[in-house]
Amino acid sequence: MICKKILTYAGYKNIIQLSAYAANVEDIMRIAIPVDEKNIKGNVCVSFGRAPYFMFYDTEKDKSDFINNSAANSQGGAGIKAAQIIVDNNADVLITPRCGDNAAEVLKAAYITIYKTKNNLIEDNLKNFKEEKLSLLTEIHEGFHGHGVK
Amino acid sequence: MKQLLILSGKGGTGKTTVAGAFIKLSNVKAYADCDIDAPNLHLIMEQGSKPENSDYYGLNKAVIDKNKCIKCNLCYENCRFDAINNCDGYEANIYDCEGCGVCEALCPSSAISLVPYKAGDMTLYRGYKVFSTAELKMGSGNSGMLVTEVKKKMRLASDADFSIIDGSPGIGCPVIASISGVSMVLIVAEPSLSGISDMKRIIETAERFNTKIAVCVNKYDTNTENNEKIKKFCKNNNIKFVGEIPFDKKAVEAVNNGLTIVDIDCAAGDAVRKVYKETIKILSN
C-alpha cells in the first residue's frame, strides 16, 4: 500500500510538471474552485469533497457558474465523487486548499492540475492564478478512506 | 492544529487514563474521545458546560414494505451481508444491512427503500474548552465516519493550536479514521505477550500514515522482562520510547472517583508527568 502511494505521487508529480509546462495561464481555461456560497465575492471552502458548491470560472468569457456539490452528503468517498464532478464539468484546473489521495488520483487521471489557494477569497485566488502567483498543491493528504469529512 | 492521538492496539492498557492525565497537564483547549464504541473519557473529565447533543446518521438502511413484497427472493439471494430475513415474510436486519442498495435496485415490485438510520449520538461540550465525544449505537458499522465527525468538531476551538484525542483499541476502521491527519500517535503498551503482539500491529498500521510515533509502557512493573522486550523492540525499530508508568492501585481509585491520575498524589501520576514531557518534546519538534 505504501509503495502504491509513492508511485501514485511520483506519477502525479510528473503529470504536474508536464501540464505546468504545457499550460500557459493565458490559454483558455476552465477553473474549478470549491466554495461556501454561490457568489464570486465569497469564500473558498476549506474542504474539497464536502464543499456545498463548486464554482467553474471560464477565463475566456470571464464568467462563472455554480453548481451544487452532490458529493457533500455522501457517507463515504466524497472526495472521489467530487473529483468526478470536476472531471464531468470539464475543468482544466482545480484551485483548492486541500485534497485527499483518492480524489487526487481521479484528477490526475483526467490531467487536471491542482493548485493551492493562498487565502480564502475566491476573487483573490483567481487573480493570483492569472498572475501565476499560485503554487501547485503538493501535500496530498491521506484520504479519509470512505469516512470523509471536511 | 497539532493533534496528538493516543492508541494501544490492545484494549485496557490505559489509553483513557493517560489521555486524561495529558489533557489536565497540558490544559489543552480541544480534546476528543474517538473510542466511540466504548467512550470513557467523559467519566474523568469534568464538563464545565452543558452538553450539546446531536444525532449521527450513518448509511441508510433497507426497509421492506411487506405489502408490496411479492416474495421473489431476489433480495435474499443477492445480499452479500446476510441482512435479509425470509422466515416470516421478508425483512431487512438493520444490524447487518450495509446500505449498499442492491436489494432496492433488484426488487421488481419497488418494495424496498433505503431510509436514514440513526447510528449514534454525538455530544459536544463547548465552554472554555471544546470536548467532542460520541457513542455508536450497538451493532453499527461505519464507525470511521463518526470518528471523523467527532474530530471535526474540535475545530470549533478556533484558538486551539493543539488537541488530544483518546483513541480506540484495535486496528480497524475507527482506528484508521482517527490516525488520518494527526501529527503524532502515542501508543500505550502493556508488558504482556498479548500486549506486545498487539502493539506491533498497531505500529504497523500507524506507519502507513505520515505521522510521528512514540511508545510508552503502562503497568510496566507487572512484568519487567516484557517491559525490556518492548524497549528493545523500540530501539531496534527506531521508535521513540517516551517512558514507563508503574501499576498503581491509587490510579484505579482516582478513576473510580472520576479523577485523572494527576489530580491525586500517586506514583502513576508522577511517572505520567515524565511521559508527557517527553511526548511534548517530540510533538513540538
Place this chain on the structure above:
Amino acid sequence: MKIAVLSGKGGTGKTFISVNLTYVAENSNYIDCDVEEPNGHLYFKPEIVKREKVYAKIPMVDKDRCSGCRRCVEFCKFNALAYIKDNVFVFEDICHSCGGCMLLCPENAITESDKDIGEISEGVFNNSTIYTGILNTGEETGVSIIKKLLNNIGDEHYTFIDCPPGSSCSVMESVKNADYCILVAEPTLFGVHNFNMVYKLVKLFDIPFGAVLNKCLAGENPAEKFCIENNIKILCKIPFENELGKLNSNAEIASQIKEKYHSLFSSLLKSIEQEVMNETAIDIKR
C-alpha cells in the same frame, strides 16, 4: 454449545477467561473472533493443521465490454468507482464488496477479483481445536473473517468464542448465534460503563448471560454493584493476584500451571453448565 465471552471494555480478561475455560473443558473449541488483535494463539501455541486465506471481492471492469454508461458509478453508494477518460477506476479501500455494480452492468463488463484481507487458521492443543482469525493491517473490517470462523462449528462440544472489545458490528457478528454469553467486568468506573453497553446488546439478542467479575480488589466493586442492582447472575469473582497477572502476561494458561486456578475455572465451567441447563429447562417450559 456456543459460549461467547465479551466485555465492552478492552483488557478486562476475555481472552484469559475463554482460554482457561477451553483448557478445563474436554474436547472443546476456541474461536478467536478478535481478528484485529488476536491473542488466544499466544497461550495455546497450537499445532496448525489448516490455513485458509480470506478474500474480499473487488470489481474488475473489462474495458472492451464497457460502453461508458456509468451505471456502476452512479449506483455505488460508497463512491468507490469513478469514470475518467473512458476508464472505470475502482477504489479498493472504499469498496464494500456488495456486488451491485457487477449485477447492474448492462454489458456484463464487470467481474470480481479476490483481494486478500486476512486469514483463518485451525490448530490443535491437547484435545481442543483452536481457530484463529487475523485481519491484515490496513484493512478496515474483519466481519467477513468472523463470519467464516463461525461457519460450520458443531454443537456437540463446548465452543468458547473470544469476542472483540466494544459492541460494534464485529461484536454482534461474534455473538449473534451464541447459546450463552459471559460478560466480563473489571471493578472500575470505565469497566461498568462499557459493561452496560454489552449488557444491552445481549438483552437485545435475547441470549442468556451471566457475569464474571475479574481483577477484584478489596473494597467497593462498582461492577458488582451494577450486577446486583440489575439482577445479573454473578457466575464467579476472580481476585486480582499479582501471580495471576504475571502468568497471564507471559501468555501462560493459569489453569495448566496452578491447581488453584484449574479449580477456579472448573467451578466456573460447572456454574455455566448449570445456568445453561436452567435456561434450556425454561425454554422447554415455554
